[in-house]
Amino acid sequence: MDQILTALKSVVDTLGATVLLPIIIFVIGVVLGAKPGRAFRAGLTIGIAFIGINLVLGLMLTSLGEVAQAIVKNTGMQRDIVDVGWPSAAAIAFGSSVGLWVIPVGIIVNVVLLAARLTRTLNVDVWNFWHFAFVGSLVTAASGSLGYGLIAAALMAALSLMFADWTAKGVQRFYGVPGVSVPHLASAQIVPLAIVLNWIMDRIPGFNRIQLDTDTIQKRLGVFGEPIVLGLIIGLVLGAVAFYNLGDAGVAISKTLKTGVTLAASMLLLPRMVKILMEGLIPISEAAQAFVQTRAGDRELYVGLDSAILIGHPAAIASSLILVPIAIVLSLILPGNRVILFADLAVIPFLVAMAAPIVNGNVLRMVIIGTVTLVIGFYVGTSLSPLMTSAAKAANFAIPANATGITSVVDGFLYIPHLVIEAVTRFGIIGLILVGIVVLALIFGFRARPAPWELLAGADPDDVTGADALRSAPAE
Incomplete structure (x- = not known):
């Protein structure tokens, strides 16, 4: 059995997401009843689109990483957790x-649900x-039990599907991606925080009237x-802050200008890549809906994709670029923080x-919510670092020579793994059972309820014709 799982993992690692995804899309399309030729073209188009997205992301993240x-x-x-x-x-x-086991575990959980x-x-x-x-590897490191780790991984697979379903309508309408959901825990973990913080900001007199979405900004500032x-302006500002002391004015100016143009290009x-x-996803989405309707009436089926399809929106990029220097300042001033941000x-x-759908694309609110998320993340990263370091050593990962521990923003800063690990550490199998009960309660509790942002400004929860339906709605 281990040999089969190793071979399956090797195939996934060798092919990579951009090759594996078109194959999966083609197989699913044929199974759902799409003509083979149409399914093949859809899968290939989606693969090409993800290559394009990754190329642009690589360009943006390389430039932003150099700045950071x-x-x-x-x-x-100087910090001791890298x-x-x-x-x-x-x-x-x-x-x-x-x-080794996570791919069959994730597939089985999805099929069963x-x-x-x-x-x-x-x-x-x-x-x-x-x-x-x-999450499973950290639970195993904490408990010493592979079984506990596999159960935790299965519960996270189920939780990601819950978040995907719950956020689907808001994501589809705001981002203009009908038929899609995002089962990505690193992105979904911000949703509960955003709902609470947005509710608070809605009740602050004066502040609740500030609507700084990208459409409003464009109307007020023109070109x-x-x-x-x-993107150009933010890039120039970040570049100036990063490269002002290089010593060679010409190199500093060149790097600053390149940063500005690169971020403008990303915007x-x-x-366009999305x-x-x-274009490739629509035929598969149509085949999925036809397949489901012939067997289950009006039930919808969503295609779960990487949150990379979301981050091309101007509100997501603009707020993220503003959060980069904020994150660095936070790492300097937060008492008790031991993490130095570097690679992530x-x-x-992605965080x-x-x-964006919750705050109606309001960049100011996204920055505030992102700041709170990062504050929590620094303390989670500091707390989880010993377990992540232990899991890394067990996986034969080389720890940097100047570090006593390691972390990452994705997934080392996420509070969901931290809560799961705390439950297992404190209560053992009882803790895992409690986590399972909570996950099932969330699945049953949110299945028939509209998410709070779906009712924003009286929008029709079933209207997912495009991003403008929500973005152009007046602020409450």
């Missing part, structure tokens, strides 16, 4: 004993099952409010994108 590292260097920050980045976290997760009509999401984002393995110009190109993705500063867009 320069700012960190300028501050002279942020090694999400690729390292994924390698640790997949390299753990739980990682679909068959039981407890989810509407068909999660094709197999590569990101590493998030479930990450200077257009997404590409905003333009990422939405449009290509939707550039993935902040805040799911807040």
